[in-house]
Amino acid sequence: MNTVIFSFINYLSGCVYSYDPVGSYERETYRASGSASAIIQPLLDNQIGYKNQSNVDPTPLTRERASAMVADIFAAASERDIYTGDEVEISIVDKNGVETKRFKLRSD
Numbered sequence: 001m002n003t004v005i006f007s008f009i010n011y012l013s014g015c016v017y018s019y020d021p022v023g024s025y026e027r028e029t030y031r032a033s034g035s036a037s038a039i040i041q042p043l044l045d046n047q048i049g050y051k052n053q054s055n056v057d058p059t060p061l062t063r064e065r066a067s068a069m070v071a072d073i074f075a076a077a078s079e080r081d082i083y084t085g086d087e088v089e090i091s092i093v094d095k096n097g098v099e100t101k102r103f104k105l106r107s108d
Contacts, residue, residue, distance in 0.1 A: 036077035036084045043073050063092060071103040078105040 018033060019025035030048050032040035045051040047069060050058045061069075067090055074088040086106055092099045 034083075036074075036081040039077045039080055040073055043076070067092070067101060074103070075105050
């Protein structure tokens with residue numbers, strides 16, 4: 001089991017702190033956790049971290065693109081990991097409160 005904590009640094013950026021049960025922790029920009037993390041993390045590395053890409057201009061991640069990307073990545077993970085489940089819930093937190101979206105993943 002892993003825990004992930006989100007924090008706002010200022011009004012323009014935030015960060016993620018992930019730590020494990022033995023007390024190791026790390027500050028990161030993004031992190032996958034859970035049974036499908038081995039499937040999801042490389043996709044995040046490529047699409048958000050722009051790792052293993054050449055001649056790419058990193059563009060800021062919009063709320064809409066991030067939401068669509070999370071839904072797509074979890075849809076892909078749910079096809080390979082039986083513990084991912086049939087639905088993903090995305091919570092977007094900003095100065096106006098919390099917006100929650102739900103996406104169906106698979107229907108088998």
